[in-house]
Amino acid sequence: MSLIQLESDPKKITGEELKPVLKKAGLELTESLIEDFSTLITGFEAAIHSLPDDREVQPRPNLEKYPRKDIHIPEDREFGAWATKVTAKCTAPKSNLLEGRTVALKDNIALAGVRCTNGTAMVEWVPEIDATIATRIMDAGATIIGKSACENACMEGISCTSVTGPVHNPYAQGYSAGGSSSGSGRLVATGSVDLAIGCDQGGSIRIPASSCGIVGLKPTWGLVPYTGILSLDPTIDHAGPMARTVRDCALLLEAIAGPDGWDDRQPPVELQGYQLEFVRDVDAVTRLPRDRMLEGMKVGILLEGFQVPGTDKNIVASVRSAAAQLSELGATVSSISVPAHLEATPAWMILVPAASPGSLLGERNGRKQLHFPDRCELVGQKLTQAQFDALGPGASYMYLAYLWAEEHYGPKLHARCMNLLKAVGDGYDLALKDVDVLITPTLISPPVQLPENGYSGGPLELMSMTTGVLANTSPLNITGHPALSLPVGFSHAREDPNVKLPVGMQIIGRRFRDIDCLKVAAAWEKAFDWKTL
Known part of the structure; x- marks a missing residue:
């Protein structure tokens, strides 16, 4: 020095x-x-x-080109799905890719002048910048009509912890819509918006997509810029599309994908020459004869994805049946094993608490990306008692687990996990040399009934309700492989056999081969009606 x-x-x-x-x-x-x-x-x-003032280099929007009006907290929140309403669009879009479409942004995504709760009362923050993907959505001709509710600090898989209230499943009031992108899942499913953005660090796009019976894609890590979005940890942050159809999912991905010059999650070497058009290939597949749509594709049924303790037998049957049907579309379907799949979730559970200071306090040392110094100032250097009390069970547990690990293990625990997680990614890569995509259930159990007392019953009670919910989703956050949830049928609620709730099939692809996930999903969607299965 x-x-x-x-x-x-x-x-x-x-x-x-x-x-x-x-x-x-x-x-x-x-x-x-x-x-x-x-x-x-x-x-x-x-x-x-x-x-100098760093605000001069921040991506502050031109409010004449990207005006926003009618910012308000709605009285009708669509069973908890809306956090804030707004009308924001571009006066001179660059394309008509999303012309006429309405979009909801998860409420951890910055839209200047609109409150960003991150699902918690821990801090009140109104950003002055627009997230890159918000600008890209408006540049593609869409209208952003609001911020969708998300779970408290984006750390819950059940939809009862948002500061704006519980979010109900669109197929059964009183049941979870999944989390943490709970509002996005419900709004798309009910047709309140055409499209939505979710963010995913352990399954937060795919869990609500599966729970609400829609399509949700966690893209390859780095394909979509995370600039202007509240982070959990940059190594597992993903933002992606949620839609009612695979084609719409591809359409929104096409609008938001590609480097933005800010986000160091985006490896420019990987993206050079990478085709950022998705709709064309999806359309090409669905125009083919039924028995040739997936001709030449190799599909692997990931055995370990069906062996998670507590997996619901009805979900297993539904997903196995849907996977087998891919052979009718020309694909070769076989079983494949990735032992590391079952080893990944415990490591993820240790890695994420180590990221708690970053997600809760805004610490992002060593990252080349857009930071939020104004929000950091509001939060402070450590959580106050009031800030801690404002957290949901998941976030408060994560913070205490971080404090415990810091006191008893120091940085070596995080270091061990990062080394072990490399082997998880290698396991998927090895399997994906033999097949184009892997198949698992998205969730191992149906959405749970929302507790009548919200989360006031305590963290142990609430977190016990979703044991294993991340088992098939969180490993792909660690490795960065693309993973899509596609609705393929219904399962009976555990609490009431008369209640039927959606089942999602997860399709996993090679890194930067998101198009393979989309093509397989589009072909199945074209050939089969999931609501009749």
Whole structure:
């Protein structure tokens, strides 16, 4: 480390000001060293005060080109699905790709001038910037009509923890719509919007897609920019499309995919020359004769995906039947094993608490991406009691697990997990050399009944209700492979056999071969009616 300049500032940091910092860190220095470091820290302070205003380089929207109006909290929240309503569109779109379509943004996505709750009352934040994907959606001719409710701090798989209230399943009031993109799932399913954006760190696009009977794609890590979206951890952050049909899912993906110059999740070497058009290939598949739509495609039924403890037998039967039907469309279907699939979730459960300071406090050291210093200032350097109390069970557990791990294990625990998780990705890559896509159930059990008392019964009660819900989804966040949930039938609710709830089949592809997931899903969707199965 060298100095750019040495300031002789009249507001010199004194040794007495430095000593409390040293004491808190458990350090003892001689008076001579304290004097030297006081001078050096004075230069550090001077450099801080010389920084220009970073707002000048932020992607602040041109509000004449991208006007927004009628910002309000609606009285009718569509059974909890809406957080905030708005009308935002571009006056001069770059294309008509999404012309006439309405879109909801998950409420952890920045849209300037519109509150961004992240599903929690922990902090009140109104961003001044637009997320890249929000701009791209408007540039494609769509109208953003609101922010969809999301679960508290985006850390729940059951839809009863959002600060804006519980979100009900579109097929059965009183049942979960899934999480954390709960509002997006319901709004698309009910036709309240044409399309929606979800964000996914452990399954938060695919869980509500499966629960609500819609199509949801977690794209390849880095395909869609995460710029302007509240992060859980950059290594597992994904934003993607949610729609009623596979074609609409491909359409929205086409509008939002590609590097934006901000997000270091996006590897430019991987994306150079990568075809960012998806609808054309989806249309080409569905125009073929039924028995040739998937000709030449190899589909692997991932055995471990059906072996998760607690897997519902009706879901197994539904997904196996749907996978077998792919052979009628020209695909070769076989069984395949990836032992690491069952080992991934415990490592994910350790990795995510290690990311809690970043997701809750906004710490993103070492990342080249858009940061939110205004929100960091609102949150502070650690959670206050009031902020902690505003968290849902999942987020508060994650924060305490982080504190425990930090105290007892330090950074080595996170380091071990990151090393082990490389082997998980290698396992999928090896399997995907022999097949084009892998198949699992999206969820191992049907959506649960919403608790009457919300989440006031305590974290253990609520989190026990969704044991295993991430088993087939979270491994793909770790590895970055694309994964799509497609509705393929119904299963009986565990609490009431007279209640029927959607079942999702997960289609996993090679990295940056999202189109394979879309083609397989589009072919099955064209050939079969999931609502009659």
